[in-house]
Amino acid sequence: MNSLRMRLFATLVTATGLVWLAAIAWTYVDSRAQFESILDRRLMEAARMVDSLFTPARAGAARQAGGEGDALARVVSYDRHLSCQIWSLDGRLIGASDGSPDPVLSDQHEGFSNRVVEGQAWRVYALSDPAKGFRILVGDNLGQRRQLEHGLVESLLFTAGCVLPILAPLIWLSVGRGLRPLNRAARDLAARDADNLERVETGRMPSEIRPLVDALNRLFGKVAAAREHERTFLAYAAHELRTPLAGLKTQVQVAMQAPGAAMRDAALAQTLRAVDQSARLVEQLLTVSRLDSGGRPTAIAWIPVEERLRDLIAGMGGVPTPERVALAPALTGLEIHMDEDLFDLAMRNLMENALLMTPPEGAITWDAALGAGGGATLSITDEGPGIAEAERALVIRRFVRGSRRAKLGSGLGLSIVTMALEQSGARLHLDGRGGGPGLKASAIFGPGLARRAPPATARL
């Protein structure tokens, strides 16, 4: 049963029915006991009343004139349910009420007893009066008693039978009414536009469904953030991809319309620059998608950091004066366990960034520190403008450039570094230079990824 309303309805109706049945059963048991005691007391009282009314003189008169017996009988038959017999202590029937069976109702001299007389069950109270010389027996037909009790149960069952059909629709309606806020919430949600990621208002909502709606709201929040992120990414990507194209087109148009050779040549030179810029961007985009698609790493090895960085510096092209990059002594002998291509990619991008950001006279330094358990931090410090602390988390996103960005940057460099490092179990950390503007970009390698190679003398 998937409908909450049906479930609640079935549960409530069953519970109500069971409560009624239990009430009937309890009423029956309880009232039966009360009945018995009330009727028993009535028997006792009737016997005492007969005893007080019936004197030895009357008994004698009755014995003498049989007609008196009828009067006596009338006296004692005040209740048609009751039967009364009066026996002399020597065993003679002195009198009996109308409808009383002929055989003796009880052999007992005192107290209650149950007996079957002439096929009928009787409850009999016996009272002996030795002073007057007779014994009074007052009996109740048990069949009639049972009928009374059954009548009571029947009326209770009848009431229940009438009430339950009335209660059922009322329960159905109340359940529906109680579930109305749920329906309203469902309707509100169903009526929302697909791109509406506003919070659902929970102010008037019942507390039972609030956790559900809160969870939905959290989900909406996440989706909205993801969308916003995507939107920003697209905006940045569009900017980075279209701007060089716009520059290219404009310069080509200038070259075509230029009245003189000087203007045309200048425009063509700019065109070349725009093409270089676009080519670099395409190269970086391809690198990003290669890193995205995974399937790496392949060539993990212990990389001698100092030698490798020297090779990278020698191979740098397209950026101004890579010769000014200095290597700190701490790098000597340091080895990093990493995929070689990813190492080159990350370090070259970090170095390019530093070279592009730092003015020609500024210094750039590679340094390293060994951490605990075979970890290491490999860092490059530049004397460029640095990245504001608030922007440091943003610039590693794709296409996002810092506000003090280089003319040649595409906003992909640090994303590439981050991806390359993360695929190797390392991470990128950006910090200020400390003591002046500049950026310190650190690749942090976890335990087991770095080691100090044996001293050079040993290798010789």
Add this chain to the structure above:
Amino acid sequence: MRILVLEDDPVLSDGLVSGLSLHGMIADCVATCGDAVSIFDATQYSAAILDLMLPDGSGLDVLSHIRARDDATPVMVLTAIDAVADRIAGLDRGADDYMGKPFDLGELAARLRVMIRRAAGRASATFVWRDLTIELSSRLVARAGVALNLSRREFALLEALIERPGRVLSRSQLEARLYGWNEEIGSNALEVHVHNLRAKIGRDAVETVRGLGYRIREDRA
């Protein structure tokens, strides 16, 4: 026509400067919003071209700044983000026109001319003054039906003066219209251009207002 260009891509801003000069416009380039705001506060431009994504903010912030000063300079927003919602946002914040990158240089120049013309309250792209006909789009000037050959500066000078006949433009105002920042201005360069212009369109067309500057007579005989 002097245009302020806010664009941080060096190739594109260089292209805009030389490209707009081909259409008789002088463009000054800035690369940050901060520079744009301070330049705007100091100089009167015929129009501005604003990029949206800049190192220190959005061109729309510059736009809001100049509109907040009740400056009605026509503004063209030029950006890579050209989704409809972004265009609407740009126009609603006070931009006069919107072009997505990459764009056509000729179309950009034409739209700039339209914006400038509308801002001056003219519907036609052609000026008629006495027997002179001046077409801003093709930069053709004719006198009594005969085409005149005006240099770039002479045309800019005529264009500045003809916009509001009768209004006096000072020497520095005219120099601002004729030269970009980086151009060196000779001490009597303006006088030379005025002299040459007079020789072509008529000696009495450009009147010297002593101590104030130059104007074109208001009478349209």
